[in-house]
Amino acid sequence: MEPVSAAVSAVLPAGGSGERLGGATPKQFCGLQGRPLVSYAVRAMERVSWISDIIVVVSPENIETMKSIIEKYGHKRVTVVKGGITRHRSIFNGLKVFAENQSSNRLLQKPEVVIIHDAVRPFVEEDILLKVVMAAKEHGAAGAIRPLVSTVIASGEDGCLDHSLERARYRASEMPQAFLFDIIYQAYQQCTDHDLDYGTECLHLALKYCKTNAKLVEGTADLWKVTYKRDLYAAESIIKDSLSQQICIITDVKEAVVQAGFLLHESLKNQVKVEAISISLSKNDSHLQNIFSGECYNFLCINDKEYATEEIQKLVDMLEKSNVPLLYPVVLILVHLNISENISFSIGLEELTKIKKFAREVKKKNILVYGLLIQYKDHFPLQETVNSAAALTMALIKDRNPELIGQLLVA
Ligand SMILES: Nc1ccn([C@@H]2O[C@H](COP(=O)(O)OP(=O)(O)OP(=O)(O)O)[C@@H](O)[C@H]2O)c(=O)n1
Numbered sequence: 178m179e180p181v182s183a184a185v186s187a188v189l190p191a192g193g194s195g196e197r198l199g200g201a202t203p204k205q206f207c208g209l210q211g212r213p214l215v216s217y218a219v220r221a222m223e224r225v226s227w228i229s230d231i232i233v234v235v236s237p238e239n240i241e242t243m244k245s246i247i248e249k250y251g252h253k254r255v256t257v258v259k260g261g262i263t264r265h266r267s268i269f270n271g272l273k274v275f276a277e278n279q280s281s282n283r284l285l286q287k288p289e290v291v292i293i294h295d296a297v298r299p300f301v302e303e304d305i306l307l308k309v310v311m312a313a314k315e316h317g318a319a320g321a322i323r324p325l326v327s328t329v330i331a332s333g334e335d336g337c338l339d340h341s342l343e344r345a346r347y348r349a350s351e352m353p354q355a356f357l358f359d360i361i362y363q364a365y366q367q368c369t370d371h372d373l374d375y376g377t378e379c380l381h382l383a384l385k386y387c388k389t390n391a392k393l394v395e396g397t398a399d400l401w402k403v404t405y406k407r408d409l410y411a412a413e414s415i416i417k418d419s420l421s422q423q424i425c426i427i428t429d430v431k432e433a434v435v436q437a438g439f440l441l442h443e444s445l446k447n448q449v450k451v452e453a454i455s456i457s458l459s460k461n462d463s464h465l466q467n468i469f470s471g472e473c474y475n476f477l478c479i480n481d482k483e484y485a486t487e488e489i490q491k492l493v494d495m496l497e498k499s500n501v502p503l504l505y506p507v508v509l510i511l512v513h514l515n516i517s518e519n520i521s522f523s524i525g526l527e528e529l530t531k532i533k534k535f536a537r538e539v540k541k542k543n544i545l546v547y548g549l550l551i552q553y554k555d556h557f558p559l560q561e562t563v564n565s566a567a568a569l570t571m572a573l574i575k576d577r578n579p580e581l582i583g584q585l586l587v588a
């Protein structure tokens with residue numbers, strides 16, 4: 178990505194109460210796959226190397242909550258600032274920290290360009306951040322826009338249609354937005370109380386008080402703001418979908434196990450990216466570490482032993498050491514391959530209890546363990562069994578259901 182030659186920092190307003198979403202917890206602290214929404218927005222900013230400081234503005238009663246989120250998820254370059262009673266007042270408080278150098282913990286450099294991004298828009302990518310920053314450098318202000326979904330109409334005092342706007346001429350203003358710091362700060366300093374209490378558009382303030390016509394940049398559909406409960410469900414689905422794009426199949430050296438791994442690989446690869454490792458874990462630490470850092474959150478461990486405690490524990494330890502299960506739950510499917518001549522069910526109650534206990538233990542580390550039994554015999558319809566195992570695998574990694582951990586599914 179093109180390097181940015183300006184000092185850039187970001188302000189994330191997160192001081193609202195989420196009235197439209199309802200519920201006791203403000204939406205920015207609601208959990209998505211176990212992690213608060215605000216942490217996703219912070220992560221989206223912190224992974225952009227050219228953003229120096231990230232100011233998160235929260236209401237006074239949530240300062241400690243926010244600090245503990247930063248601590249728990251290891252967020253870097255973040256300063257927490259006390260918010261105001263409206264979004265504009267919160268943003269202004271965030272900007273003041275740079276202008277007045279109020280922060281008690283460390284010195285914050287006033288940036289040339291400041292990004293403003295709602296903490297409840299979790300899916301912002303580096304590409305759009307770069308576009309609005311470059312446009313702000315040139316034009317003084319810039320913001321992401323989207324086509325309108327519905328036509329905007331004005332109603333008269335009698336509640337009847339007064340007029341309607343030509344939809345093609347108008348756009349929905351989204352976030353992120355970016356500004357030359359001096360422009361947006363001057364605009365906020367000149368704002369009236371009415372602007373601060375009722376305004377909803379930062380780009381408008383730059384126009385009204387600094388005569389700056391913001392450049393409008395076409396954004397992607399997932400920049401939308403989590404506002405209603407259904408938006409939380411939508412956001413969770415998007416996250417689950419992106420987590421289920423890749424799977425790593427780990428097999429040991431035995432021929433039958435390698436073969437089952439290969440067949441599963443073939444069956445899964447039309448649906449997801451599959452990485453296969455067919456050597457013992459102990460000899461393959463660095464390869465696995467590469468897979469972790471490649472952001473793989475799904476593992477399928479195929480074994481013909483009753484319960485491969487050592488190998489699985491080793492994988493769990495490695496996962497724990499990496500950052501992977503900290504940000505997202507990891508799915509670990511223990512595949513038991515039944516290749517014994519005895520076609521009776523080969524896992525006893527004792528084994529099932531062991532798996533359940535193990536699953537409950539590692540859930541505390543944000544690793545979701547499930548069991549999958551594959552019957553593997555000449556007289557069994559092999560391809561059918563493998564297809565069924567692949568379908569169950571996909572269902573488990575797409576659903577990531579914490580209630581089903583420790584359960585044994587039979588392909
Ligand atoms: N006093 C406020 C109000 C809002 N915000 C933040 O501004 C962003 C966008 O605002 P909105 O979606 O309206 O959030 P809420 O005000 O929390 O929602 P609602 O209007 O439904 O109460 C959110 O990240 C919100 O936390 C803020 O920092 N300070």
Ligand SMILES: O=C(CO)[C@H](O)[C@H](O)COP(=O)(O)O
Pocket residue numbers: 264295350351352377378379402
């Ligand atoms: O889109 C935006 C700016 O253009 C803001 O996110 C939006 O205006 C916030 O408004 P509200 O707090 O009323 O949802």
